[in-house]
Amino acid sequence: MTEATQDGGVELRRDDEGLALVGDGMVLRADFTRLLPRLRPDRLGRELLVRAARVRGVEAPVAVDATAGLGEDSLLLAAAGFSVVMYEKDPVIAALLQDALGRATAVPELAPIVARMELVQGDSIAGLRGLAASGPAPDVVFLDPMFPERTKSAAVKKKFQLLHRLERPCDDEAELLGAALAARPRKVVIKRPPKGPLLAGARPSHQLSGKAVRYDVIVVPPRTR
Incomplete structure (x- = not known):
């Protein structure tokens, strides 16, 4: 059954396996x-x-996962013991993620992990600013914003091209990073392609790099937390 139709020839459908984006x-x-x-x-x-x-x-x-997408990075963090608050601005992507969370509660190996994951459908910049104003400060803010070059990369799997029709490149990297830092975490972790540019030109404290991804880590000085 079709649940919603989106621009660009993709639609949201529910079948026996759950909610899916089709196109x-x-x-x-x-x-x-x-x-x-x-x-x-x-x-x-x-x-x-x-x-x-x-x-x-x-x-x-x-x-805080400020750019949750389909929640796979948040799942890794939750499995490692974090309680994760996920922000996803796009309502269709948020619906796909919420459906996955619901189905995972029926899987014994996943149920205790997703119990530590909370989805907020909304703007993460506003959410982070709220934490900056009233707390409490998270230990980590995770950012994985899309940028235009990535949509053309051969590394993008074909089916994820559907997701990129809904997801928009980050239009203000400085604002996103500023909100993350203002939330006073211990560190901000930024996911980048291996040769991708620094987010908002901000130099990290250190980096961890693999063949397919790079993590830029900004350690926030204790006096600013």
């Missing part, structure tokens, strides 16, 4: 079960994102 003969569905191999304890600790986001001396760390 041009392709189907995109948020599905956390396919990440189960990466959640094994012997693999999770080697994930670059987990290494980049790790905070020491905090029993119950909190992360």
Whole structure:
């Protein structure tokens, strides 16, 4: 059954497997079960994102994923012990993510992980500014904003082209980064393609790089938290 139709020839449909984005003969569905191999304890600790986001001396760390998308990075953080607040501005992408969260509660290996994930459908810049004004400060703010060059990359899987019809490139990187820093986290972790530019030109404290992705880590001085 069709739930909603979007511009660009894609539509949101629900079938026996859940909610999906459909168009041009392709189907995109948020599905956390396919990440189960990466959640094994012997693999999770080697994930670059987990290494980049790790905070020491905090029993119950909190992360804000300001650009949640389909929630896969948030799932890794939650599996590593973070409570994760996810912001997704696009209502269709948020619906896909919410559906995936609901289905994951029925999977024993995923249920305790997604219980630590909260989705907010709205503007993360406003949310981060709210934290800056009234707290509490998160331990980590994670940013993975899309930028125009990425939509043309051969590395983008064909089915994710559907998602890019809804997702818009970040139109104000400085504003997003400024809001993240103003929330007073211990660190801001920024996901970039290996050779991608620095977000808003901000130099990181350090970087972790792999073949397909790079994480720029900005450690926020304690006196500004």
